[in-house]
Structures are given as structure tokens and as C-alpha cells.
Amino acid sequence: MRLVRTLLIWPGLALAIVVPLTFAATSRYLAWRDPVYIAAGFAGIVALCLALVQPLLAGGWLPGLYLLRGRRVHRSMGVVLVAAVVVHVAGLWLTSPPDIVDALLLRSPTPFSLWGVGAMWALFAAALLAALRHRLSPRAWRIGHKSLVSIVVLGGVVHAMLIEGTMEATSKAVLCGLAIAATVAAVATPWLRARRRALGKE
Template sequence: MRGWKSARAVLIWVALALAIGVPIAAAAASEQLAWRGPVYILAGFAGIIALGLVLAQPLLIGGYLPGLSAYRRRRAHHWIGGTLAVAIVIHVAGLWFTSPPDMIDALTYTSPTPFSPFGVTAMWAIFIVAVLALLRRRLGLRLRTWRIVHIPLAIIIVAGSVVHCLLIEGTMETISKVALCALVLAATIKVMIDLWRRRTLRGESVARQ
């Protein structure tokens, strides 16, 4: 039994590494990179890495990654959230450097490209979560209030990021991109359902008492 648990833990971590690593490797092998500048490439890969980090977040919150205590999951969630915000800054800054007019159109929601508003909306949601996480103690946000604010923003981040990624026809390979987006959605839906069930059971337990 113990051997099966260990093997299962290894498989879960390997699956997560492949889910994030394969799309990055496939993008690195794209022929389109030959016509891209280094700053544009850096910006693009920062976006791909950011999507991989989005996958890790619900897995941590739901406790689906073995070998981590609740404290370590929370710490990892916080640090990955900060890294995600930095990755988005690099992504946006790089695209701004290569084409300021396009980024102005995107940030003002006037871009003709269909993927832009989804990415920009997800970006603002990420920044809001990051700022609130930093100021949570100063603002005196209780856990219940934090969840009420954080969960809708997390849904916006996931939905916006996935649609943004799927609509872009760039260096990412189609199958691995779709698979990563599907996993991000599945993990988010799973953790939302589990959190709802836990609250429901907790409420029923309190009501019986």
C-alpha cells in the first residue's frame, strides 16, 4: 500500500511536469521562432509559463499534489501567485517593447484581435489578486472575505487566460496547448466543486449541532 502511494505521488508530479513542460518544449521547437526577436520570444514564453503556473494554483489549493503539508501548499500558492504576476509583467513589457501601438490598443480594449480583451482582463484580475494578497493583513481581510473576493477573480483569471491562449495562433503547438488549457479548466472546476462540497458538509454539521 505504501509503495502504491509513493508511485502514485511520483506519477502525479511527473504528470504535472509534463503538462507544463511539453507545451514549452513544443513552442521552443516552433519554426516561427526564426522570425521573432529575442524580446518577443521572451515575452511569449513568459506567457506560456504563466499558463502553466495557473494550472498549479488550483492543484495546490485543492490539496491534489502529494507530499506537501497544508502550510507548504499555502506558501507555494502564495509564491507561485507572485511569480505568476512577474511572468505577466514580463509578457506585457516584452510585447510593449516590440510593438507599443498594439499594446496600447490591447490595454484600452480597442484591439481588433479577438484574443486581446481576454488576456488583458485576466491580467488585471491577476494584479488585483496580487495587490490584495500583499495588503491583506493591513486591510484586515478575514479568510471568508478573502475567499469571496479571490474566488471570482480566480475564475476570471482562468477563463480569460484559457480563451486568450486558445485564440492565439502562435508558437504554441495546438494539441499540447489545448491539453494544457483543458487541464487548467478541469483542475479549477474540480477544486471549486470540492470547496463547495466541503462548505456544504460543514454547514450541515453545524446545523445538526
């Protein structure tokens, strides 16, 4: 059973990430883009891929990684995710400062910018909360972290889906759907387990 799980999860995760990256790397839109813009775009795609990986790590659902080790990798990948978003925004700033200023000031006419900015600030807040974790109660940490990362994933998914660019539509939709499903599962599973334990004691 464990072997079957490994054979299903790791190749499935690899396909979910590699396929949209491959389509983006071969997109015809890249021919008209400068290197900085391309780097910024791919940093955003990497961030979207990590939105799928992170809840799987947090839930201990990747075979070969014990729960404790998975959570350590989860923290490391959180740093990579923040870095990817910073590169994404910084690269777009270098290519078009007025657009980024409008987005940050929430006056951009493009809805995808507003969703992206909301996800970005939620991500930074989640990172700050992680840095202050030992000063918070376990309950406050869980509620705060789960709420913020849910906003990050939802905002990031809507941001990506509204953009018509280098990512191929179907593979992007699959990646976004999996990220949403994994996040919902990671958020809901501990609550469901606690609920079952409580019902079992009654």
C-alpha cells in the first residue's frame, strides 16, 4: 500500500509541476519579453507550484518524509516561496514601475493585480507570524497561520487564473485546482481528526 501511494503521489506531483512549467517555457509569448520580465514571470509560476507543495508538506502527505521532517522542509520552502514572490514583484517593478505602484496602491484597473497584491501581503503576514510563532499560543498560531495561508492560496490562484500569459490554460487550471484542494485538506484534516476524537469520547 505504501509503495502504491509513493508511485502515485510523487509522479503525480512532478507532473502537476513540470507540465505547466514546460508549457510556460515553450510559450510563444516569451519571444516578445525581455529577460527580466521572463524571470519575474517564472518566479510567479514557481510560487504557484509551491502553493501546491506546501500543504502537502505540512500535512505529512509526501511519502519518504516523516511528518517532523516534512514540516522542517515546509518551513524552508516557505522562505523560498517568499523569495519567489519578492523576485516576481521586483522583476515586474523593473520592467514597469507605474503598473506595480498602481497595484500596490490598489488602484490598478486589472483585477488580477488586486488579487496578487492581497495574496502577497497575506504571505508576508504569514511569514512574520511564523517568525513570532514561539511568542503565540498554539491556538492563535494555528488559526492565524491557516487563515493567512488560505488567503495566500486563494488570492494566488485567482491572480494566476485571471492572467492570460505564458502559462497554458488547462495545466494551469489543474495546478490551481490541486493547490486549492491540498490547502483545504491541510486546513480541515486536523479539525476533523479532533472532532472524531471528541465524538469518540462521548
